Amino acid sequence: MMGAAEGTPARISVCIATYRRPDLLGALLGDLAVQTRLPEQIVIVDNDAAASAAAVVNDWRARLPRIDLSYEVQPEQNISLTRNRTVALADGDLLAFIDDDERAPPHWLAELEAALLRFNADGALAPVLPVLPAHAPEWIRRGGFYDRYQMPTGSVVPPNELRIGNAILVADRLRWLDPVFNPDYGLTGGEDGDMLLRLVNGGARLIWCEAAAVSEPVPEARLRLGWILKRAMRGGQDFARHFRVGRFGGRPSTARSVMFFARAASQMVTAAGLAILTLPVGRHRAAYWLGRACANFGKLSVLLGWHYREYAQPPAVTARIDGTAACR
Structure with missing residues (x-):
């Protein structure tokens, strides 16, 4: 087998x-x-x-x-x-x-x-x-x-x-x-x-x-908000790219694609609003909703043909076992 x-x-x-x-x-x-x-x-x-x-x-x-x-x-x-x-x-x-x-x-x-x-x-x-x-x-x-x-x-x-x-x-x-x-x-x-x-x-x-x-x-x-938001955006882009080429049940129709991206736009706006509203409750809650907003922005950005190249310009450092970085 x-x-x-x-x-x-x-x-x-x-x-x-x-x-x-x-x-x-x-x-x-x-x-x-x-x-x-x-x-x-x-x-x-x-x-x-x-x-x-x-x-x-x-x-x-x-x-x-x-x-x-x-x-x-x-x-x-x-x-x-x-x-x-x-x-x-x-x-x-x-x-x-x-x-x-x-x-x-x-x-x-x-x-x-x-x-x-x-x-x-x-x-x-x-x-x-x-x-x-x-x-x-x-x-x-x-x-x-x-x-x-x-x-x-x-x-x-x-x-x-x-x-x-x-x-x-x-x-x-x-x-x-x-x-x-x-x-x-x-x-x-x-x-x-x-x-x-x-x-x-x-x-x-x-x-x-x-x-x-x-x-x-x-x-x-x-351990930074910027990295978390960029990774969320990239995740949204990945999902949208897979969706557009039919990895989730076949290549989508025009109507299904319109619904997908319209929902992403709506969810992006809603999540951004919730990030503002939840900030007094705790930074972790606001960061969560910011992440959701960035993920949906990532989906929408695929329509423009833009892809965040996370691995294109890595820092010139070497990772160590303790999680710190040594300059090369």
């Missing part, structure tokens, strides 16, 4: 796209080294033309003699091309995806594989739990802006919650897609939702695995 010969264990490749986070990547490789279910292969593709991950990969290659550790540089700045290269290099029956700034407990890979088998699914997605630093503003804690989706194991993942940051997929399913990750999303983000929606629309069954949660430190740069 999963590409492995009958009666033999599936071969698992862990796919990691990385960019200027050598310390965090090293910590993740340390987690993968002590998994109760070791992967047969780890594929790392570096989107930094300077190959900033090379040293840490070479260090861990010597420590992981039982695991095939593959590393390549993909110099063009594009997250889709980078992810596609990980898939091209992976030779597993199952492909596990995890981000370079996440931490995986020892049972992570075993739980993902077990859920896939138990529910006879084509893929399993799992939670990414944010870890806020001790000094995070109270309004951010109260607002839950970094809380991630959770639900019972075995549940079918709804279309608007499809993410690749913590997942395992049957490799044969990905081979149906061309491209796997669309390069048009390479600087804006949203490539993971687009890919998973195409899988689902092609008949794939993706389920949830609550027990395979990983953690992710929230860096200092994201």
Whole structure:
């Protein structure tokens, strides 16, 4: 069913796209080294033309003699091309995806594989739990802006919650897609939702695995209202882009499109008003409604052909394990 010969264990490749986070990547490789279910292969593709991950990969290659550790540089700045290269290099029956700034407990890979088998699914997605630093503003804690989706194991993942940051997929399913990750999303983000929606629309069954949660430190740069609002706007743009190309039940008619964008305009105005009205109650409430306004603005901005390119001009810093940043 999963590409492995009958009666033999599936071969698992862990796919990691990385960019200027050598310390965090090293910590993740340390987690993968002590998994109760070791992967047969780890594929790392570096989107930094300077190959900033090379040293840490070479260090861990010597420590992981039982695991095939593959590393390549993909110099063009594009997250889709980078992810596609990980898939091209992976030779597993199952492909596990995890981000370079996440931490995986020892049972992570075993739980993902077990859920896939138990529910006879084509893929399993799992939670990414944010870890806020001790000094995070109270309004951010109260607002839950970094809380991630959770639900019972075995549940079918709804279309608007499809993410690749913590997942395992049957490799044969990905081979149906061309491209796997669309390069048009390479600087804006949203490539993971687009890919998973195409899988689902092609008949794939993706389920949830609550027990395979990983953690992710929230860096200092994201503890700001501006970042939260920009991410909300990008989420709205992603949703509208998927809607317009028919990822949610077929390409929409003109009437359905008019209703979609009219509703976005109405909700944007309403949310902006609620942001003003709720500010005396608490900054976290006003920020929530501002986020909703920005998300709907993001939907409307797609009509103008404008896309926020979140990954086009990243800061020239290297993330560290403690969530701070070191100047390069």
